Amino acid sequence: MEKRFLNKIALITGSTEGIGFSIAQRLGREGAKVVICSRKQEKVTKAVEQLKVENLDCLGVVCHVGIEDDRRNLIEKTIEKYGGIDILVCNVAVNPHHGNIFEIDERQWDKIFDINVKSTFLLIKQAIPFLKQRKDSNVLIISSIAGYYPSQIIAPYSISKTPLIGMTKAMGPACAELGIRVNCIAPGVIKTKFSKAFWYDEPIYNDCFMKRVGYSDEVAATAAFLCSNDASYITGETIICAGGANARL
Template sequence: MDLSTLFSLMNKVALITGASKGIGFSIAEVFAAAGAKVVISSRKQDALDEMAGHLRHKGYEVTGIACNVGNPDELENLVKKTVELYGQIDVLVNNAATNPVFGPVHDTSLDAYDKIMDVNVKAPFHLMKLCFPYLMESSNPSVINISSIGGISPEPGLGIYSVSKAALISMTKVFAKEWGDHKIRVNAICPGLIKTKFSEALWKNDQIVNQIMKMMALKRIGKSEEIGSVALFLASPASSYMTGTILTADGGFTI
């Protein structure tokens, strides 16, 4: 067995949303190190150019394309530009997410509800459909949806966000079942508490952290690169017999 190819993404093209920082950027760096040509996307081109430049300085093939995933037209443009640049899409990572509210679910406005569902559920759905023709042509196509442990069990203060992540888990299984005939694998990762800007409201709250630590086997906050390595496993030939799988990376919180 040649282990050097088991986790290789050589000559593969990976498209990652929400990738100018945090988990998305860590996934991009790991994929690029594994040989992939990577397109990173987020809303701000300046931030993407800076982070793509950082990775290109390391010798990686990385390009930033701005896209607000809540806008279907911009999603179509993202796929179009990726294919124009690299000719294919082998790996799609739906990482972009939003949560504009923190507090009791009954205080969540309809506008906030719509925004959460549009970005966290509708956008991955639409992007997967847009990438479908190109994934079908890949020799090892993989879709990775970044959900959350909140999608397994609702997190306090994150009610509708948790609902959206539960929907993403269900959608992962639906696509995995329907796309199996096309040899396209679709899996999801459910991170626990990871120290990123996105989760700052949680890990900066001592009361919440103390509650989480009581339930966590490893007794520490996770790092974004620890999700990147899980994503590499799901993108690579190492996980070739896995689809519809929901992997938790949460320090044992959900045991």
Template sequence: MSGDMARSLFDLSGQVAIVTGASRGIGRAIAERMAQHGAKVVVSSRKLDACQEVVDAIASRGGEAFAQACNIGRKEELQALVDAAMARWGRIDTVVGNAAINPHLGPSIGLPDEIFDKIMASNIRSNLWLANMVMPGMAERGGGSVIIISSIGGLRGSPVLGAYGISKAADMQLARNLAVEWGPRNIRSNCIAPGLVRTDFARALWENPDIYRKRTKDTPLKRIGEPDEIAGAAVFLASAAGSFMTGQTIVIDGGVMAGSPSVGDE
């Protein structure tokens, strides 16, 4: 068997991956699964102690990781995150822009300007900053993968998640633009758009019995997702298995975007 065939398509051995918002939920699942597949992982979020818990969990299973606190809204902290990864391991092969905010739940007409600006800065600009910090080095080493965690909120309107949805739609366009700009240097850029997943971030949605009942009724798989069900797509996009995919958005939503299995629109 040739060397290429001997390795799994999903083998991340030798890679270094940065994951933002990695202390819990989808980010943690991605960090743990990437480490399981052989990547060295930089676990990042605002709280260092929470990141260290993830690092310890990865280490207990034989993986390699370190924790770096970072507020994605601060450019200097993102640069420090990149610098720390380079100082420790000398390369960055994959970045996962998972950290995001949603401080407003309600109609857009009641959205203060400063909150709108904060959502756009944290959910879009921070991903652009991080990508721009790592892509030149990726290009020098022959390629890399940028993965942005978007949402199906970026594909449909919402009476209560308007600005968040706008930011997540923009993330999809950011991934397309980066794909076009950096594809000739073998850097791939893609989005993952989860549906409702059981995370602390989405707790206001899945803990509300009325919302939960309606969402599961309208979902072909009749349930919400779990963080680990998003992580496999990130491993795919970082690995040889995803080496010809760029500029795309992978929707993982239990079938919500395909349509409701309910009869009629009751």
């Protein structure tokens, strides 16, 4: 495998399983030193062990991205271990509500937006001073096809994914002035535990041209491209990785 990330440090949130883990694994296989995190120590420990089986250089940190001190600790531990941050991937997301949009309660609504939107912005803001010190640094935000094409099953989650597309575009000019690229991926239905309701029983393809679910390593391959110098003239963009599913704002 091509080593596009030698001497690069990549910090990936929500990265002990699913899409986040696959991104960490792919960047690590291409030479990056990777920092993974999750709210639960047992998940962090298991993911680190999996990466080390492949002799990948990695660090695991327990972090609740919705807590400022945890975000600060995550960045500090990364700097302490590796001396910088070249790539920040904001993948973490929650979805505590399924069903009718009007049945969600305020606590669930706040949790969705605090984690999926607010913490993404604040972590990027906290990481900017370190990213701007590096050459060819970049930020990658993971949104969702649901941000374009809301699902009635997970409508509040879908709503929370649309601002990430706008955030990417809005951050583009300010990041460019600092020498930082910022891009976004909107995955379709990916076969992970997080999206099990969409593929386990009767697959929901949302008009996907390819009529199949996607896989985490397919999103990871897209992430590796956007985080590499192969995408050196791409910023402020959202790449839809959804098998041709309809996407329009």
